[in-house]
Amino acid sequence: MTGRTTGLKAAAAIGVLAVGLAACGGGSGGSGGSDDGKPKKGGTLKLVGAGGQDNLDPTSAYSTTSSALQRTYARQLFAYPASKDPKAASTPVPDAAAEMPTMDNGGISKDGLTYKIKVRQGIMWDTQPARPMVAGDFVRAFKHMCNPASPVGAPNYYVPNIKGMQAYCDPYLKNKKLQQDTKGMEDYENSHDISGVKALDDYTIQFTLTKPASDFISLLGMTFASAVPVEYYKYVPNTPDEFRHLVSAGPYKITVFNPGKQIVLEKNTNWKQDSDPLRHQYVDRIEVTEGQESPETVQQQLEGGNADISLDQPVPASALGRLAKSNDPNLTVNGPPISNPYLVFNFKSPNANKAMSKLKVRQAIEYAINKVALARIYGGPKYNTPLNTVIPPDSVGYQDYNLYPTNGSQGDPAKCKSMLAEAGYPNGFKIKAAYRQAGNHPAIFQSYAQDMKACGITVEGVPVPQADFYTQFLQKTDNTTAGKWDVAAPGWVPDWFGNNGRAVVSPLFDGRNWADGTSNYGDYDSPITNGLIDKALTAKTVDEASNYWHQADQQIMKDAAIVPFMAQKTPWYHSSRVKGATWLPIAQQFDYTNLWLSGSGS
């Protein structure tokens, strides 16, 4: 869901999305000081940003911006609570489900293949007259995922894992004739069933999986799996016509949709507080103004009080130092942290006598890097901390350990040098480092290049335009095998947090099926790691999965496939009248349904 489009297009179907976090810092705990007080009702929340790639269709939308807006009108069986504790905020809880299924309460079968989920009663669609949300609306959600007009953003999360879904989807997806035919799509969905998704009664839904998946609750917590009302059959999915007629089940509904310019949401009068454990209806209106692409301008508007929250633009790097220095209470630094950026090695490169394919060389570089200096580029310890593991804190599988310790994480050029000599490079060598020409990326390149130089490695910079960095450069296997780069510092924002090995370790480090479009950029391929990934993905419980993910983490670090730089939190700013802002990690945005405006509002 959260097709991490913090500035980039959503990545491929794998579902996780490499991001061009142009200027993200990361930081320490929740939001600033004492902004709470008693929630107040009323006022118009003003969002401003670039916008322009609006997809508000819950099934197919794959961007953080869209996820944040969908929080106000789409409901999933499980969703994330508003919390200042990053761990709680990234652990799904029942939303449209009545309770959390477990093996103990019989909701999950002992073999981990069947999920029986009770649907909460009393949730009303914004229809005249009000109609209750039922289990069938979720069955429809899964059928709708394979509509040929605008299918689910990340099919691999669902189609291979739910019994019968592949058979249901294959002919439907390929039927291009149905692309503009709403009646045809409705007929197909009504006359075909997914054997693994059944409504046992109006308020019970049952899923049957092809293999155990301890993160299935997380998958149900993505906006892709939002309930789909029958009214959606009237419109071609992912069109402005559909967006203007979305049927809300949350506290707000879309009343104005003007592509690339403005979106207005107003109160949904059918929504009742007691049917929603996660959201509130504090502000009267939410107004989205699009077309503002400069992070600096957006920041000025927020600080000046002309707007309240940035829709999609990061806090500009140039403002981070100033805001930290002045201890601005409206700056929040939000977790869980992500590993961004990190150094990836090109195992396929022929350069410098295949230096990058040699374990000793990669391990030497692990010792060379001054992680403190890198962290300072993103604002220093207020925003991020040096990271030594593949999985960052607050994600499943994280355990603190460090295979390549250096004094104060500041790097050890002497150790690097001696290891390079052992590896057969007493006089160093020359490599190519690809970096994005945007935001902090040239700075990151300069910082690690200085560390490598101190170790005797000459680094030639290969600047790549931001827009081409992933799809046209790192993800092209021809570039990789030709040695057009030896190291690069990509970023990654997982599609969800918590139990998310499927969205992090699996796409980045599974060495099988290496091909164009891969996110395992340098073709790291270890049979041990691949095996651990399989075990983790099919584990029956989170604890079991967590253990395998940690083992995979250790194996990857042992093989020195990457150099983690920092666990980076996300700085986000709001105007001084916004109170009670809590971070929604899955949307990389404040929860619009849990904040309120101080003063008289307007």
Added chain:
Amino acid sequence: MSLTDLEAEASVPPASEEPDGRKIEGRSPWQLAWARLRKDKAAMISVVVIVLLIVMALLAPLIAKWVGYAPDFGDRKLGQTVDGLPVGPNGHHVLGTDRFGRDILVRSVYGARVSLLVGLVSTVLAVVLGVIIGASAGFYGGAIDTILARAMDVTLSFPYLLFALALAAGFGASVPLTIFVITFFSFASIGRIVRGQVLQIKEREFIEAARSLGAGSIRTMFIDVIPNLIAPVTVLGSMTIPTAIIFESTLSFLGAGTDPRTPTWGNMLSDATQSYTVAWWTLFVPAAFLLITTLAFNILGDAVRDALDPRSERLFAAQKANRKKKRK
């Protein structure tokens, strides 16, 4: 504009300028130009500034050694705050540091090397290329002229910044590439003016005289035409240097000039956009160096033009002369 004019002027010294009966000395046009240049105080200050800049650039490694920091060395202990902010001018870093902890003074001094190198080399190349192409076009005329003149027009109509950015993206940014780009976009404007001059000169009587005495094309070109181009070309060249320096900085600023680690003023200004709100010196120092350098070359270029072509009076000089007349 040409030396022949100067010769004509010099050969008929007006008697009224010798009221005290000083000895009449024969002076070459270059001596006269030099005398005029020396009287121009602004020009002399510019010359001193430029000489100082050149000395500074040549001694950059010594200055770095004396200060104690290499230009690409990020001093993470004394040159950065724990939050990654630059450190202001202090005992260790006289002009402060940038956000990597690199010494601003050392980088600025090294920046002079790149700026002057690019400025001078690309100007010399542009002048040589411009004179060869412009003179050939003007001198030979006909088809050669058509082809060369059109080629120069085409060059001049290129969107030079887009072209430069595209080249940098394709071939990777480097100093030689920057020099190439600046040369490529400067030679045409020089060449066009040279062509115009040659068209004028070749109709003059002394060329006809040379021809009638049996001089060949090559001889006429090198003995009679080219020397008469020295004055306008000197002026053009001295005006191209500051443009080239600014262009280099622009390219670096946009990330298309050189590797971001290379200390150039453009790179420094580009870095400063991230930090100037909290560290004014990161912006001020390289901007001041750039301003002083381009100003010095511009003033000198102006003065050289005035000295070589005294008829093109400057506005202020003309006003002064008028005032004097009125007083009389």
